[in-house]
Amino acid sequence: MDSLDSKKKKCLIIHGFGGGLHEVKPLAEYLTGLGYDVVCPILKGHSATREDMRKATYKDWIDSAEHEFLKLKEKGGEIVLIGFSMGGLIAFNLACKHDIKAIVTINTPIFYWNINRVLLNLLDDLKSKRYNHIKRYLQAKNNSPFLAMLQFLLLLHQTKPKLEKIYCPILTIQAEDDDTVKRKSVDYIHKHVSSDRKNIRYIDNGGHLILLSSMAGRVLLCVEDFLLEQ
Structure with a gap:
């Protein structure tokens, strides 16, 4: 094992439901630039067809992240888990099984769909005639087969009781205008x-x-400051 690898700070960044690496790429690139060893697993079913997404279970999603976690762990040193949206739920599951340095969650759902915000976004689309939000909602629907949504609900249901088992430092980041969470x-x-130690x-x-979004820079700085404290 390379001693430099074992000393290098490591981050596993987990993307969200129906999404992919593009959701977390700015953070991954930023932390890599700061000298962190960064790995971003692709959750099973999220990299191919809608049929693949339909067939994958929440346990498959956890296993996908855990597989990359164990590979990263082989290099030695401590690992920080960073979960975007549903990725935060997966991070909690990994933290219950493994020794984790810290956790960061970004817009992670326990209660989902802020209907008031959705309606405001739709109204904004109609006023501006840009329809950006409508396009995103339709894309999300296309990426989320009904069976996959059931798997997300199962993941959420079985994760909530595990929160009490999280003892490592945690930073929770939330956009106040989030329409999904x-x-x-x-x-x-x-x-x-x-x-x-929770912030x-x-x-x-x-x-x-x-x-x-244009607020990504603020999130990156929040994560950087938190990691420096660990």
Whole structure:
């Protein structure tokens, strides 16, 4: 084992439901530039066809992330888990099985679909005639077969009781205008994890795909500061 590899700080960044590496690419590139050893697993079913997505189970998603985690662990040293959206739920599952340095979640759902925000976004589309939000909602629907949605619900249901087993430091980041994740998800996570070092950072806008928004820089700095404290 290369001693330099074992000393290098490591991050496993996990993308969200129905998404892919593009959701977390800005963060991965930023941390790599800071000298971190960064790995971004592709969750099973998320890299090919809608049929592949339909066939994958939530356990497959966890296994996909765990496989890359174990490969990263072989290099030695401590690992920070960073989960975007559903990736945060997967990070919690890994943290219950393995020794983790810390966890960062970004727009991770416990309570989902902020209907008021969705309606405001639709109204904004009609006023602006750009229809960006409508296009995103249709794309999300296309990427999310019904059986895959059931698997997401199963993952959420079995993850919530595990939060009390999280003892490592945790940073929870939430966009206040997120239409997919309700703000009270942060309160639930903060209340139920057992860590005595837990921080919340709210970003006033940026939406659910905040790492692809104009507010991404603020998120990157929040993550960097948190990692430097560990």
